Amino acid sequence: MPRLRALSPADLRASVVVFLVALPLCVGVAIASGVPAEVGLVTGIVGALVAGMLPGSRLQVSGPAAGLTVLVAEAVDAYGIAALGVLVTAAGLLQVALGALRLGQWFRAISVAVVEGMLAGIGLLLIVGQVYTMSAVAAPASGHGKLLHLPGVPGHALLPAVAVEAGTIAVLAVWPRMPATVRRVPGPLAAVVLAAAVVSAAGLRVPMVEVEGLLQAVHLPEFGNVGEHGLALAGTVVALTLIASAESLFCAAAVDRMHDGPRTDYDRELVAQGAGNTVCGLLGALPMTAVVVRSAANVQAGARTRASRVLHGVWLLLFAALLPAVLGLIPVAALSGVLIHAGWRLLPMGQLARLWRTHRGEAWILIVTAGAILAVNMFEGVLIGLALAIAKTAWETSHLQVTVGRGARDPEAVRVVLSGNATFLRLPKLLRTLDSVPEGRAVEVDLSAVHHLDHACRSALSEWSERRGAELPPEKSRASMSRIG
Numbered sequence: 141m142p143r144l145r146a147l148s149p150a151d152l153r154a155s156v157v158v159f160l161v162a163l164p165l166c167v168g169v170a171i172a173s174g175v176p177a178e179v180g181l182v183t184g185i186v187g188a189l190v191a192g193m194l195p196g197s198r199l200q201v202s203g204p205a206a207g208l209t210v211l212v213a214e215a216v217d218a219y220g221i222a223a224l225g226v227l228v229t230a231a232g233l234l235q236v237a238l239g240a241l242r243l244g245q246w247f248r249a250i251s252v253a254v255v256e257g258m259l260a261g262i263g264l265l266l267i268v269g270q271v272y273t274m275s276a277v278a279a280p281a282s283g284h285g286k287l288l289h290l291p292g293v294p295g296h297a298l299l300p301a302v303a304v305e306a307g308t309i310a311v312l313a314v315w316p317r318m319p320a321t322v323r324r325v326p327g328p329l330a331a332v333v334l335a336a337a338v339v340s341a342a343g344l345r346v347p348m349v350e351v352e353g354l355l356q357a358v359h360l361p362e363f364g365n366v367g368e369h370g371l372a373l374a375g376t377v378v379a380l381t382l383i384a385s386a387e388s389l390f391c392a393a394a395v396d397r398m399h400d401g402p403r404t405d406y407d408r409e410l411v412a413q414g415a416g417n418t419v420c421g422l423l424g425a426l427p428m429t430a431v432v433v434r435s436a437a438n439v440q441a442g443a444r445t446r447a448s449r450v451l452h453g454v455w456l457l458l459f460a461a462l463l464p465a466v467l468g469l470i471p472v473a474a475l476s477g478v479l480i481h482a483g484w485r486l487l488p489m490g491q492l493a494r495l496w497r498t499h500r501g502e503a504w505i506l507i508v509t510a511g512a513i514l515a516v517n518m519f520e521g522v523l524i525g526l527a528l529a530i531a532k533t534a535w536e537t538s539h540l541q542v543t544v545g546r547g548a549r550d551p552e553a554v555r556v557v558l559s560g561n562a563t564f565l566r567l568p569k570l571l572r573t574l575d576s577v578p579e580g581r582a583v584e585v586d587l588s589a590v591h592h593l594d595h596a597c598r599s600a601l602s603e604w605s606e607r608r609g610a611e612l613p614p615e616k617s618r619a620s621m622s623r624i625g
Contacts, residue, residue: 154441155451158201161326161437162452163459165482167349167467168328168475169204172269173212173426175221177349177467178357180204181460182425188453191416191428192446196409198402200388200395201434201449202416204426206482207258207387208380210265212426215376221424225361227373229421231380235414238385244406247389251529253495253502255390256488257509258383258522263486264514270476270483274301287514300344301473308335308477326437328478335474347472354460359424383522384429388413391430398439433482501536505529540566542573553582559589564596574604583608 162184170180187202215227238244268290308331315327339346392404409430416428438448459466488506495503509525516524539560546555554577562570577583585601587593593601 148444148447150442150444151448152451154438154443154448155455157326157441158434158438158443158448158452159455159459160329162201162203162434162456164328164332164470164475164478165206165431165433166204166456167470168478168482169206169209170426171349171472171475172206172209172266172273172479173204174216175212175224175426176352176357178352178354178460178464179425181354181456182357182423183420183428185453185457185460186420186423186425187416187428188450188456190419191412192449192453194408194412194415195405196412197392197395197404197430198446199399199435199439199443199449200392200404200430201438201452202388202413202428202430203434205384205387205429205431206266206479207262207486208384208427208429209479210262210269211376211379211383213269219373221359222362223373224426225359225421225424226363227376227380227421228417228425228427229361230373230377231384231427232414232417232419232421234377234381235385235417236411237414238381239407239410239412239414242407244385244389244408244410247386247406247410251502251505251526253505254509254522254525254529255386256491257506257525258386258513259486260488260492260506260510261513261521263483264510266483266486267480270305270480273476274298274305274473298346301346301471301476304335304339304344304346304471304473305477305480307338308332308474309481311335312478312481331478332470332474335471335477336469339471339474340469344471349467349470349472349475351464351468353464361421361424379522380427384417384427385410385413388430391432391435394432395430395435395439398436401444501532505532534563535565537561538563538565540569542570544573544577550582550584553584554578555584555586557586557589561592562590562597563592563594567596567600570597571600571604574600 163181166180166184167177168180170177170183173180184203187204191202212224216224219227268287271290311331311334312327315323315330338344389404389406389409392406392409396403413429420426420428434452438452441448443449492503492506495506505525505528508528509521511521512524513521515521540562541557541559543557544554545557546553556573556577558570585605
């Protein structure tokens, strides 16, 4: 923990603000992930006391994130809560290894459209999942299953729960427009407290958060069952590592734009996130990432050092240890409202509109990534988005112009000029042009303007030149214009 003599009043105030923002989000993310509420608090505490102490990013705050709820809920459904610790521990160790190998910078190379599509898919699944929670209906495991059964869910809705959820969302929607003095209280905290007060005063019969206690919520990982689901667990670990790392490092980039202090060391931050997740896994807690909402609150509250993010974990620990019964006063519908609002904020509506106007291909990558996450699952959806982004980039950089004209040295000859990048993606165009050259005519081939000639195109040119009874000009040489025929 940072030395007390280095603690400034600004850091102390910021730590309290971050604590008030983090408390309802930790609980809400835990319930949405299918684990006890206190498990989310454990992750918030570890994120502050472990990741918060380590170097990397000075002001960003870590804890359980809404962006991982879908993946975690699927894992808990498939393998049980005891396997959660194994998954998170393995992901944490993998993050530490990636950071130690100085691969943190590479996460910045992920297509922005894929990341936005990932967040959109997560946001949509989060919203749909909370509709099931509101109606007290068991949600199907898959995203497409949730969508297919969604039309029949509202008929089971509990009207008091719907009212509480709608009221919570309304408070969160109008809170940014409230006077500055009122907005000193974080919106999620105000919405949950108001919902709890209304439910208590009106005597509404709605489901409340179930409280186990902090120690009872800790589940040590059971490594003995790893072999039973080996490959499936490995795929979940990779997905968890990639998504948590990307979310944390993109958050770091966003936080760096919010202040003028020291910039983030991405490799060290990846190690810090990995160390935090390793501890979370050993305690059977949720995975952690850096979270934009909490980090922005920390910066806006005037934090100057990492002391504020560490101290907010101390306040979470004291609350969980001394006042756990307070959690039992919170309606589940209020937390659902908080998560629906968080899911809505993950939808990049403005970004999609701008991309559609300026870079329609990137907009399609965003849409396909989000749709694939809904239709398949998180990991495969992101892989589909990455594959589409790579294919788009390959297609755009593979510009090949093939022109046929009169020979430069012999007016009776046919001159074929290639310029740009000749890759297999442009092979049909190349073959179509070569096949159009009349038989029996001398041919001049000019490759001087070719920047790259891959094996497929080189082979096609070689086969064509053999049929014409001549040699292909040397690849990428200064004298790359040759007479054939």
